[in-house]
Amino acid sequence: xxxxVKRFGAVQALKGxxxxxxxxxxxxxxxxxxxxxSTLMKILTGAYRADAGTIYFEGRPVAIxxxxxxxxxxxxxxxxxxxxxGNLDVASNVxxxxxxxxxxxxxxxxxxxxxxxxxxxxKFAFPSxxxxxxxxxxxRQQAVAIAxxxxxxxxxxxxxxxxxxxxxxxxQRLLELVRDLRxxxxxxxxxxxxxxxxxxxxxxxxxxxxxxxxxxxxxxxATEDDVLNLIVAGRRSRQEGGPARD
Amino acid sequence: xSQYPAEPSPQRPGGAPSRxxxxxxxxxxxASRGPSRLASVTGTYEFxxxxxxxxxxxxxxxxxxxxxxxxxxxxxARNFAFNTAAAVGEAxxxxxxxxxxxxxxxxxxxxxxxxLLLQYGWGLWTAIGAGVAVGALCGxxxxxxxxxxxxxPLIPTLGMLSIARGLALVITRxxxxxxxxxxxxxxxxxxxxxxxGVIPYPVVYMALVIFxxxxxxxxxxxxxxxxxxGGNEEASRLAGIPVDRIKTLTYVISGAVAALTGILLxxxxxxxxxxxxxxxxxxxxxxxxxxxxxxxGGKGTVLGVLVGSAIIGVLxxxxxLARVSSFWQEVxxxxxxxxxxxxxxxxxxxxx
Numbered sequence: 001x002x003x004x005v006k007r008f009g010a011v012q013a014l015k016g017x018x019x020x021x022x023x024x025x026x027x028x029x030x031x032x033x034x035x036x037x038s039t040l041m042k043i044l045t046g047a048y049r050a051d052a053g054t055i056y057f058e059g060r061p062v063a064i065x066x067x068x069x070x071x072x073x074x075x076x077x078x079x080x081x082x083x084x085x086g087n088l089d090v091a092s093n094v095x096x097x098x099x100x101x102x103x104x105x106x107x108x109x110x111x112x113x114x115x116x117x118x119x120x121x122x123k124f125a126f127p128s129x130x131x132x133x134x135x136x137x138x139x140r141q142q143a144v145a146i147a148x149x150x151x152x153x154x155x156x157x158x159x160x161x162x163x164x165x166x167x168x169x170x171x172q173r174l175l176e177l178v179r180d181l182r183x184x185x186x187x188x189x190x191x192x193x194x195x196x197x198x199x200x201x202x203x204x205x206x207x208x209x210x211x212x213x214x215x216x217x218x219x220x221x222a223t224e225d226d227v228l229n230l231i232v233a234g235r236r237s238r239q240e241g242g243p244a245r246d
Numbered sequence: 247x248s249q250y251p252a253e254p255s256p257q258r259p260g261g262a263p264s265r266x267x268x269x270x271x272x273x274x275x276x277a278s279r280g281p282s283r284l285a286s287v288t289g290t291y292e293f294x295x296x297x298x299x300x301x302x303x304x305x306x307x308x309x310x311x312x313x314x315x316x317x318x319x320x321x322x323a324r325n326f327a328f329n330t331a332a333a334v335g336e337a338x339x340x341x342x343x344x345x346x347x348x349x350x351x352x353x354x355x356x357x358x359x360x361x362l363l364l365q366y367g368w369g370l371w372t373a374i375g376a377g378v379a380v381g382a383l384c385g386x387x388x389x390x391x392x393x394x395x396x397x398x399p400l401i402p403t404l405g406m407l408s409i410a411r412g413l414a415l416v417i418t419r420x421x422x423x424x425x426x427x428x429x430x431x432x433x434x435x436x437x438x439x440x441x442x443g444v445i446p447y448p449v450v451y452m453a454l455v456i457f458x459x460x461x462x463x464x465x466x467x468x469x470x471x472x473x474x475x476g477g478n479e480e481a482s483r484l485a486g487i488p489v490d491r492i493k494t495l496t497y498v499i500s501g502a503v504a505a506l507t508g509i510l511l512x513x514x515x516x517x518x519x520x521x522x523x524x525x526x527x528x529x530x531x532x533x534x535x536x537x538x539x540x541x542x543g544g545k546g547t548v549l550g551v552l553v554g555s556a557i558i559g560v561l562x563x564x565x566x567l568a569r570v571s572s573f574w575q576e577v578x579x580x581x582x583x584x585x586x587x588x589x590x591x592x593x594x595x596x597x598x
Contacts, residue, residue: 047484068486083484085477087544088470096474097485105465148485 004053006039013039015211016053021156024185026178028198028219031208031231037191040208041158045077046070071098074155078162082145086134090126091115093133094147118147122177138165146177157181158189163197175201195224207231291538292550294589299557306564313567320446326533326559327452328353328511329526333533333551334459335503338496340534341463343476343543344392344399346497349504349530351410352381353523356505358414361423361433361518370429374509381505382498384410389494403497407527414520423518437513448510455503459548472496476543504530532579533558536586557582 006014014036021027029037042048044055046064054061057073064070070077084093091108092099094115099106112129119126124143126136133144142165149157159178163171178188178201192198198205199219206216207230215230307314332349339346360377364370384406391402426433439447463469471492474482483489504523512518537554539546558579565575 045484066486067484068488071486077484079481079484083478083481085474085481085544087477088474092470092474097471097482097487099467099470101467105461106467106470 001040001044002054002056004040004043004055005051006036006043006048007051013211014043014050017208017211017213019206019213020216021187021189023155023187024182025203026182026188026190026201028202028205029189029191029208030193030195030198030205030227032210035208035231036211037208038160041077041160041189041191044070044156044158045075068097071152074153075158076149076152076154076156077158078142078145078149078160080160080164082141084133084141084144087132089130089132090136090144091129093144094118094151096148098152114151115147118151119143122147122150123173139167139170142166142170146174150181154186156187156189158191160191161193162190163192163194171197195227199224292547292553295536295538295550295553295557295586299553299560302557302560302564306560306567310564310567313563316444318563320444320449322559322563323449323452324446324514325562326555327446327448328507328514329529329533329558330552330555331452331455332504332507332526332530333537333555334455334548335500335507336530337459337534337539337546337548337551338463338472339399339500340531340539340541341476341543341546342472342493342496343479344493344496345403345531345541346385346388346500347400347403347527347531348384348388348406348410349500350523350526350528351407351414352384352501352504353508353511353526354520355384355410355414355508356381357508357512357522358418358423358518358520360509361426361512362417364427364429364433365423365425367427370432373429374506377509378502378505381501381503381508383501384505385498385501386494388501389497392497393490393493411520411524418518418520420520423512424516426518433513434516435513437510437515448514451506451510456548456552459551463548468492468495473544476545478544529558529579532583535583541587554586 001017001019004014004017004019005012013034017036017040019029019040029041031037039048043050044064046067046069049065055064056062057075062069062073064073064075085096088096091112095111100110100114101107102110115129122143124147126140126143133141136144142162162174166174175197178190182188182201190198190202202219204216204218205222205227207214207227209231217226217230303313312318332353336346336349356377359380360373363373363376368376388399388402388406391397392399395402436447441447441450463472471482471487474485474487475489475492479489508523511522515522533555534546534551535541535554536557537546537550537552539551539554561578561582562575565578570578
């Protein structure tokens with residue numbers, strides 16, 4: 001993403017942001033509340049349209065005007081609030097908006113078989129795929145949201161605060177899943193307030209501050225302090241006088 | 247899959263899980279441990295209203311045996327056939343999270359447009375097609391104002407209630423139309439004739455609308471999208487569902503079905519009158535709500551609508567048989583609507 005600008009009325013939420021994501025890497029995206037993380041991701045998924053800037057996908061500039069465009073490219077996002085339809089059952093939520101159909105009718109059997117396959121791949125299980133998701137626990141609802149993102153073999157997966165609603169146990173399993181996907185060549189962006197998680201699974205970490213990209217660090221040679229200083233002050237460390245080096 | 251091994255237990259030693267999560271977990275497992283499929287059926291709202299309808303029919307037929315005669319039953323069915331069909335169209339709108347207050351006026355408007363065109367010498371089917379098109383246009387007007395101008399659905403459909411009623415009065419100059427031109431006999435047969443000499447055509451029409459409504463809503467991707475939008479519009483948008491287009495279409499469907507219903511009603515009554523459908527919106531919405539279509543969207547079925555409409559129809563017939571004044575009938579029907587919604591609320595509160 002190059003030079004992304006987004007205004008909401010008089011507020012400039014993103015002031016020309018560049019973001020790179022390489023194949024098969026895990027990128028942490030951090031920053032204060034209202035730094036522009038979610039806005040940037042919503043532009044990538046087509047939920048918002050940028051006022052200026054270009055998105056390149058596999059080297060080519062692409063036009064993403066709607067969530068449908070991004071999903072066609074293979075970009076999936078797992079939202080913090082899961083974005084599920086509580087009244088629909090598990091299988092219908094996994095295939096939300098892309099229900100498999102044969103001769104104009106939804107092919108329920110195929111839908112349930114494929115949903116079961118995805119859920120099995122996540123090493124998860126549901127008592128029934130026909131339960132309305134609003135009756136499920138938070139952890140299970142999240143599993144549905146993840147299954148939806150994985151059902152169509154995404155190339156890019158965006159996770160917004162993926163562990164915010166999970167027990168430590170479930171969080172660990174989620175991070176293992178992230179490592180598995182990375183091994184399969186999926187590029188992953190994780191938005192998180194939990195720095196430790198990003199240091200656990202991430203390759204690089206990008207820091208947004210007040211709508212500007214203030215730095216990108218390699219996890220291997222950065223400390224949590226470096227990142228915190230970038231978030232708070234826009235500089236890598238207290239000793240440095242100038243702006244961030246990257 | 248009957249077991250769920252991978253789900254981490256919320257009861258971890260050393261740390262209490264957050265309370266809402268634990269509470270929810272408990273509810274889920276209790277529900278999934280339920281004895282059988284039977285329990286999941288008997289627990290539904292549809293089962294409750296169907297049982298109410300059955301009890302009502304038994305009570306009425308014990309008290310007035312002539313209720314059960316074929317002639318009377320077919321009469322009752324024909325009387326509620328019109329509102330049931332319109333309620334199925336209305337259900338599309340409500341399931342997607344909207345509401346259409348204009349159905350009564352669209353019933354009136356189409357019920358004068360088609361007779362007038364017949365009077366002018368139009369062919370039977372072109373006149374009917376034009377009447378339906380007028381209804382679909384009313385729906386398009388509602389849908390575009392809701393989705394593009396972002397109006398709350400009450401406003402444009404309330405406006406259309408008045409506009410369509412006014413137009414019906416304007417084009418008839420307030421006079422009833424009783425001359426249907428050269429195709430008059432064929433036209434009157436639609437609302438007054440019988441299939442195989444027993445089943446009134448309006449009942450056949452109702453059955454067709456119910457079947458199509460059921461098929462589209464519960465089996466097609468379009469129907470799935472309607473439920474999804476009613477359940478969570480924002481999530482549907484993020485999933486790439488063309489929310490605005492589908493919501494607009496629900497209003498078009500509601501308008502077209504109301505129009506066709508109005509045309510048949512004019513045929514049944516042998517008169518195209520601008521007051522034919524006046525006040526029908528209330529009964530149509532009531533049938534949907536009593537039948538379990540949640541006004542907050544995303545919940546309920548077409549079969550529920552049939553049962554809800556039948557309850558109103560049977561109740562009305564019972565009151566006629568009991569010589570209850572038509573003024574009191576309104577009071578009773580209104581009370582049933584309130585009761586149905588109250589029961590629905592109580593059920594939800596218990597579930598949460």
